[in-house]
Amino acid sequence: MSGLSLLELSLSHFRSHRSAKLTLDGRPVAIFGANGAGKTNILEAISMLSPGRGLRRATVNEIARKPEALGWKVSGVLRSLDQIHEVETRAEPGENRVVLIDDKSARQIALGRIARIVWLIPAMDRLWLEGAEGRRRFLDRITLSFEPKHADASVTYEKAMRERNRLLKDQVRDAMWYGALEAQMAEAGVAIIKNRTKALERLQLAMNGAQTSFPTAELSIESPDDVVATIGKDDLTEIFAASRPRDLVAGRSLVGPHRVDLKAIYAAKAIEAKQCSTGEQKALLLSLILANARALSEDFGAPPIMLLDEVAAHLDADRRAALYDEICALGAQAWMTGTGQELFEDLSDRAQAFEVAESSGVSSVQACEL
Template sequence: MNGLALTSLTLSHFRSHKRVALTCDARPVAIYGANGAGKTNLLEAVSLLSPGRGLRRAGPDDLTRRPEALGWKVKGVLHSLHQMHELETGAEAGQSRQVRIDDKSAAQIALGRVGRMVWLVPSMDRLWIEGTDGRRRFLDRATLSFLPHHAEAALTYEKAMRERNRLLKDMVRDAHWYVALEKQIAEAGAEITRNRQYAIAQLMAGQAMAETAFPRAELRLTNANPIEGEGDAEILREALQDSRPRDLAAGRTLVGPHRADMAAVFTGKGMPAKDCSTGEQKALLISVILANARAVGRDFGAPPIILLDEVAAHLDAGRRAALYDEICALGAQAWMTGTGPELFEELGDRAQYIEVSEVDGASVAEQRTSP
């Protein structure tokens, strides 16, 4: 197997699932069942085999099955570029999440080095019209799919920024307290900006790589308080220093990549994504996710695992078939959920199927040969 695919997924006391053991091949995985049966929980489990907090951004204690609260575990066998890796993540009750790769303890970032993952969930449907936080998270997730070390820069930046903001709130005016912090913020922040610019360039290239049934989006990185040359650490450091009086008055840092945004324009209409119809906004979002997958495939050597939660429910039959055709043409293993098997009829034998139901208060996942 020369692509990227999970061939085994095992869950223990995860969300609504007491125990799940699935064996898969590299084809897309179609998961169907009633609302509340536990379909999205399977996708969330898969997402935790990548760096970060997963597609719901939940804390470790939120993932354990109730009422037992024994802790939880997710294991998977990942085939990646002719190599096989055993991945495991989980947390004992009240403890922090741990990661193991090939039976050795590892940092979360290491999961991004052996595999890549992108996802689209219903909460992202408002991406183009919600606040900037959601778009930054979306862009940073895309950036991680290309540059796993982006997570380290983000953590360094956030930690130093919290310390600087604490000084500002305490009205500390002595410059000596700020010098080292601002240097650290500037170095990490400049790297974050460069990484995001690289990711946007890759997303744009990914859209240009194929003819698609989904519209293209013109993407660019913006900032509420723009700094020319923000990707240069010294320029950002000077901007932080110059901004101290304003920051003291505001009680927070007003310049830097934490103020960034991702602007999008529907290329075919020259219209900002926020002004498009709901259907056009969804189509643009799918276009960007597919572009992300194409670009990662070129960059990493294999397309990422794609997680699509309830994506088919908002597409007509033509667009749904086009989406499935593009996923199959990419050669990506996409894990997709829907309320009924009819939503996956266009896939036929190009996919493998899992039915999720609730039995005696627990989710049950059963593999099927057809929808």
């Protein structure tokens, strides 16, 4: 059987889980338990099997279970299309995170080549109401799901920009100091722009062509300058050079792909997402995640692993049932959390279920029936 799913998941000293092991069969997974029991920690552990810092963007030291602080490990058996891989990521105290694929050391980007993981967490519920940084991060996660190399371009850009910002803060005015850094930023920046644009076009196409119970959005990338329309390294290099006088005053880089914003229009009402109700905003986010999954199913060959934390919040019973139907129709291994078992009754035997409990600061996981 082909597809993309975890067949086993093991946690060691990860957050509240001293030790946990889940055996899986590829179906969606419903995880329920009281608030604070450790449900989200399981989803965070899975998110660490993808490039980046996971769904909480935590440092490796923040993840380690306290008070032991022995380091942590997440491992699993991953079915990726027609192949089975053993995957592992861990970090010892004070050390960088290590990734192993089939017992061989690997870069994080290699995880993105064998598995695509997308997520929606409660912190994203205010995505349309808060600052542009969160929307850029959301856009970049979607982009990364289509193009794993996007991570390399982003790291290169950020590193060069930090060096440039240091020069700006120190009021260095000699153009020679800026040339090489701005060339690096421009080369990586063009890749970032192209990757984001392609991902958004792919997402829009998947959303427009879907039979879905969730709302359609009109998506665009906005920029306070001409960066979005930039298609060449020389163009972007010129923009950085022209911006130096303003940047010197501010002490930081004021233009570039790090300043863009993601805009969404709720198509049915022709209003911006930030003006929608809480329930509509949640439905819109789910629509984007589902469209992302549909597009990846076509491009990658299988739908991504989906992490949907407290997914039932702000959804009425009909829309919740519609979500479960769409996930099952996709054939995606969606990991969903909620406080009560009754939230997942519509899934019945279409999903595996686990109850998470906490006692004296230690989480436990028990398989059960819906």
